[in-house]
Amino acid sequence: MRRLALIAVPYIWLLALFLVPFLIVLKISLSDIAMAIPPYTPTLDLTEGWEGLKDFFSNLDFDNYIFLTTDDLYWKAYLSSFKIAVIATFLTLLVGYPIAYGMAAAPDHWRPTLMMLVILPFWTSFLIRVYSWIGILSNEGYLNQLLLSLGIISSPLTILNTNVAVYIGIVYTYLPFMILPIYAALERMDGSLLEAAEDLGCSRITAFWLVTFPLSKNGIIAGCFLVFIPTIGEFVIPSLLGGSRTLMIGKVLWEEFFNNRDWPVASAVAVILLLLLIIPIILFQRNEQKQREAEG
Amino acid sequence: MSQTVFEPWNDPQAKPLIQFKNVTKRFGDFTAIDNQTFDIYEREFFALLGPSGCGKTTMMRMLAGFEKVTEGKILLAGQDMAPIPPNKRAVNMMFQSYALFPHLSVWENIAFGLKRDKKPKDEITDRVAQMLKLTRLEKFAQRKPHQISGGQRQRVALARSLAKAPKLLLLDEPLGALDAKLRQDTQFELVDIQEKTGTTFVIVTHDQEEAMTVATRVAVMDDGKIMQADTPANIYERPNSVYVADFIGDVTIIEGRATKTGDGYDIAFAEGQPTLHAESSKTFQNGQSCHLAIRPEKVAITADKPDTRNALKGTILDIAYLGNLSTYHVRLETGQIVKAQTANTRRLSRRNFTWEDTVWLSWTDTAAVLLEG
Amino acid sequence: MRRVTWFNATSLTLGFAFLYLPMVILIIYSFNESKLVTVWAGFSTKWYGELLSNQSFLDAAWVTVKVAVMSSSIATVLGTMAALVLVRSGRFSGRTLFSGMIYAPLVMPEVITGLSLLLLFIGLNIDRGVMTIVLAHTTFSMCFVSVVVSSRLVSFDRSLEEAALDLGCSQMQAFFLVTLPIIAPAVISGWLLAFTLSLDDLVIASFTAGPSSTTLPIKIWSSIRLGLSPEINALSTLMIAVVTVGVITASLISKRGSLKRQADERAAET
Numbered sequence: 021m022r023r024l025a026l027i028a029v030p031y032i033w034l035l036a037l038f039l040v041p042f043l044i045v046l047k048i049s050l051s052d053i054a055m056a057i058p059p060y061t062p063t064l065d066l067t068e069g070w071e072g073l074k075d076f077f078s079n080l081d082f083d084n085y086i087f088l089t090t091d092d093l094y095w096k097a098y099l100s101s102f103k104i105a106v107i108a109t110f111l112t113l114l115v116g117y118p119i120a121y122g123m124a125a126a127p128d129h130w131r132p133t134l135m136m137l138v139i140l141p142f143w144t145s146f147l148i149r150v151y152s153w154i155g156i157l158s159n160e161g162y163l164n165q166l167l168l169s170l171g172i173i174s175s176p177l178t179i180l181n182t183n184v185a186v187y188i189g190i191v192y193t194y195l196p197f198m199i200l201p202i203y204a205a206l207e208r209m210d211g212s213l214l215e216a217a218e219d220l221g222c223s224r225i226t227a228f229w230l231v232t233f234p235l236s237k238n239g240i241i242a243g244c245f246l247v248f249i250p251t252i253g254e255f256v257i258p259s260l261l262g263g264s265r266t267l268m269i270g271k272v273l274w275e276e277f278f279n280n281r282d283w284p285v286a287s288a289v290a291v292i293l294l295l296l297l298i299i300p301i302i303l304f305q306r307n308e309q310k311q312r313e314a315e316g
Numbered sequence: 317m318s319q320t321v322f323e324p325w326n327d328p329q330a331k332p333l334i335q336f337k338n339v340t341k342r343f344g345d346f347t348a349i350d351n352q353t354f355d356i357y358e359r360e361f362f363a364l365l366g367p368s369g370c371g372k373t374t375m376m377r378m379l380a381g382f383e384k385v386t387e388g389k390i391l392l393a394g395q396d397m398a399p400i401p402p403n404k405r406a407v408n409m410m411f412q413s414y415a416l417f418p419h420l421s422v423w424e425n426i427a428f429g430l431k432r433d434k435k436p437k438d439e440i441t442d443r444v445a446q447m448l449k450l451t452r453l454e455k456f457a458q459r460k461p462h463q464i465s466g467g468q469r470q471r472v473a474l475a476r477s478l479a480k481a482p483k484l485l486l487l488d489e490p491l492g493a494l495d496a497k498l499r500q501d502t503q504f505e506l507v508d509i510q511e512k513t514g515t516t517f518v519i520v521t522h523d524q525e526e527a528m529t530v531a532t533r534v535a536v537m538d539d540g541k542i543m544q545a546d547t548p549a550n551i552y553e554r555p556n557s558v559y560v561a562d563f564i565g566d567v568t569i570i571e572g573r574a575t576k577t578g579d580g581y582d583i584a585f586a587e588g589q590p591t592l593h594a595e596s597s598k599t600f601q602n603g604q605s606c607h608l609a610i611r612p613e614k615v616a617i618t619a620d621k622p623d624t625r626n627a628l629k630g631t632i633l634d635i636a637y638l639g640n641l642s643t644y645h646v647r648l649e650t651g652q653i654v655k656a657q658t659a660n661t662r663r664l665s666r667r668n669f670t671w672e673d674t675v676w677l678s679w680t681d682t683a684a685v686l687l688e689g
Numbered sequence: 690m691r692r693v694t695w696f697n698a699t700s701l702t703l704g705f706a707f708l709y710l711p712m713v714i715l716i717i718y719s720f721n722e723s724k725l726v727t728v729w730a731g732f733s734t735k736w737y738g739e740l741l742s743n744q745s746f747l748d749a750a751w752v753t754v755k756v757a758v759m760s761s762s763i764a765t766v767l768g769t770m771a772a773l774v775l776v777r778s779g780r781f782s783g784r785t786l787f788s789g790m791i792y793a794p795l796v797m798p799e800v801i802t803g804l805s806l807l808l809l810f811i812g813l814n815i816d817r818g819v820m821t822i823v824l825a826h827t828t829f830s831m832c833f834v835s836v837v838v839s840s841r842l843v844s845f846d847r848s849l850e851e852a853a854l855d856l857g858c859s860q861m862q863a864f865f866l867v868t869l870p871i872i873a874p875a876v877i878s879g880w881l882l883a884f885t886l887s888l889d890d891l892v893i894a895s896f897t898a899g900p901s902s903t904t905l906p907i908k909i910w911s912s913i914r915l916g917l918s919p920e921i922n923a924l925s926t927l928m929i930a931v932v933t934v935g936v937i938t939a940s941l942i943s944k945r946g947s948l949k950r951q952a953d954e955r956a957a958e959t
Binding site: 022023026027029030031033034035037038039040041042044045048115116118119121122123125126132134136137138139140141143144145146147148149151152153154155156158160161162165192195249250252253254255256259260270273274277283286287290293294297301304305 | 694696697698700701704705707708709711712714715718726727728767768770771773774778781783786787790791792793794796797798799800801804805806808809812824825827828831835860861885888889891892906909910913914916917921925928929932933935936937940944
């Protein structure tokens with residue numbers, strides 16, 4: 021009895037506020053836009069009973085999905101989100117790996133502090149962290165001021181409102197997600213392994229490539245997924261740092277919904293986005309599972 | 317004045333405190349306890365001994381109420397335990413991990429069960445003080461579990477489980493987490509406390525020395541069954557099966573065929589070897605296959621052929637020097653290894669035998685135990 | 690792996706400079722006299738004054754705190770229950786769906802979560818306001834709480850609960866007297882995480898907020914979309930300061946706790 025209540029309360033909550041809303045999105049994605057409130061048809065009218073239900077289902081169609089394939093804005097946005105996420109993930113790995121490596125190599129008594137320094141930005145507002153780059157990257161921004169005064173450039177660089185700014189923003193905000201799993205993998209590594217490798221004739225660099233890097237592979241994979249998955253649907257960064265030509269699907273969805281008030285198309289965009297995300301999510305889960313099993 | 321021996325299991329008048337009646341416990345397809353019937357008496361210190369996975373912990377968890385019996389019944393003082401949940405049983409348990417509540421002080425840990433019974437305040441205070449005194453923990457009452465040593469933690473766990481004065485105390489590997497030296501002292505302390513409180517103890521252990529030291533009776537378990545339940549001396553001297561003989565202590569097992577002769581049996585075990593003789597109250601058919609179990613310390617080792625019925629010739633294969641004792645592994649011509657143990661009353665340099673020496677092994681007619689094949 | 694080399698020292702220095710420089714610049718320029726954020730015109734705290742006298746910011750801050758406290762508290766209760774179900778309940782029909790619903794919101798793009806909840810509220814004709822944001826935040830943050838709490842429950846020694854039952858506790862008493870006090874640190878971190886997620890959220894709040902319930906991130910968003918603003922710099926500085934003080938205090942407390950524990954344990958064994 022008590023067990024049933026324990027299961028039922030969170031279960032019903034999630035059904036009502038997670039699964040049902042998602043089913044509504046799915047349903048609306050199959051509806052047509054209408055000049056009404058709510059702005060789509062058909063709406064389910066249960067007062068008409070069975071006939072109403074039949075009528076309701078016969079009016080659902082895949083028109084919105086067909087529309088998504090005909091207007092190249094959408095598939096370009098999906099493709100561009102994917103491209104930006106891949107590149108940004110790779111850049112985050114390039115920046116994050118040396119930091120994680122440095123942390124793992126640091127003396128024991130430094131580590132809690134270094135850990136805290138990596139986690140601290142995570143607790144501060146995401147919005148503010150993205151915002152802080154506007155002042156740096158804008159045409160009159162601090163970076164351009166610095167470069168101009170040093171005489172490195174003669175006219176200001178345009179970085180803000182380009183994809184470059186989006187990459188910087190993503191690397192900056194998602195860096196802790198990359199550092200932490202890699203650090204966790206490196207930290208667990210037995211130091212005598214490197215000594216053994218060197219004892220067997222490896223140079224430091226070959227020892228890194230043959231021992232350290234493969235052993236941190238799971239951390240790298242986990243970190244990459246943790247950056248890649250949320251980046252695909254990112255909205256704030258492309259809106260604030262990207263330009264009008266920065267196409268990301270999260271931004272398209274937002275605009276479709278709030279600016280065009282085309283709920284059916286926005287819903288269809290959401291459904292496709294989720295379908296695309298399922299693959300990396302499953303891969304990520306599998307990687308985690310494998311790692312758990314390996315640890316016994 | 318002769319002291320009466322504590323042997324309620326031999327007294328047909330004695331009423332058992334705990335009765336297992338055809339108890340079977342299954343987890344899915346796996347049978348953990350296989351149709352067991354036995355009794356435990358009041359004031360007993362009963363040890364369940366066996367390798368891991370033999371079902372001894374399941375047995376104990378059924379007594380505590382954490383596992384339900386699949387078939388059969390467990391009675392406590394004549395009452396069926398099945399419908400009584402763990403928190404209503406007059407049975408307490410000392411956990412292997414001690415399970416001390418880390419957020420409560422030693423005092424609060426011991427008082428925990430008493431508070432659940434809504435006992436009056438001063439009664440609780442008195443009882444806890446009594447328990448602290450019994451376990452010599454008075455000085456540590458206000459400490460938290462992580463602020464005391466392993467041995468002290470063990471005593472807190474004992475005090476906590478005894479505080480409610482249970483009819484039956486279950487101890488799951490109570491000394492498993494202590495180091496060897498501390499374990500020995502604690503064994504005697506445990507016996508002492510058991511005698512002082514008069515509580516019936518059931519202990520689960522995989523350590524035979526521990527079981528032999530503390531218990532009035534030891535139940536040797538294997539594969540969900542009690543193989544033998546008897547006093548430590550009987551378990552050692554009169555094992556009823558090859559399994560028990562082999563599990564407890566060191567033993568040499570010789571396989572052969574029995575022929576009735578006089579008070580015992582002659583055992584032919586190999587071509588070209590003399591027959592051995594062992595007295596036994598068991599009945600064997602002529603030619604029935606049997607096992608002869610012989611403890612190494614009962615085997616004498618000599619250079620010359622001794623004048624006894626049980627004498628075998630062999631060469632020394634290995635010598636295990638244990639300080640006080642030496643165990644010789646002697647190989648007979650048949651390849652059979654027989655172990656013999658001698659006390660090292662002399663210095664090592666004067667030892668009589670060394671590797672590859674040809675020696676004679678001998679023992680008396682009553683030294684070996686004849687077991688069914 | 691203890692090798693302090695030039696390479697390691699450099700990568701750490703550059704890495705942390707990258708992580709912290711933008712925030713440091715933000716903080717410095719929040720004390721800038723000029724309205725032009727990128728041009729230094731002398732030290733001044735006037736933007737803090739302006740910020741604190743701006744009623745709309747104060748209102749938004751109040752709404753945000755209200756939402757965060759309510760949603761993180763409900764999420765902690767629900768998330769702890771969900772963790773107990775995940776770790777303890779074994780098999781039951783619908784378990785796969787349940788764990789799916791716990792893990793999905795962790796990776797669900799916020800735009801989708803926001804959109805779907807908005808469509809639900811509209812479908813049910815619920816007026817959007819503080820309550821709808823609380824419902825939305827509770828739903829996604831309870832999943833984070835349950836992940837944090839279940840990772841603690843996995844390593845929880847079940848014999849502690851059995852000991853409580855053995856000593857006469859009911860199941861409920863065993864949970865409240867033994868389990869909950871012991872897992873309290875994980876429950877508290879779950880609450881803090883839920884609280885921070887709620888404070889921080891822009892996207893889901895934008896979908897589920899009504900006109901009368903503007904949260905701080907929504908307010909910040911609408912002003913920074915128009916460009917840099919010295920008031921936002923001041924606000925950011927205050928928020929960073931609060932978080933920094935909080936995190937450092939928390940880590941000092943936990944460090945002192947663990948040092949004391951180590952010392953106790955060493956003292957106990959001698």
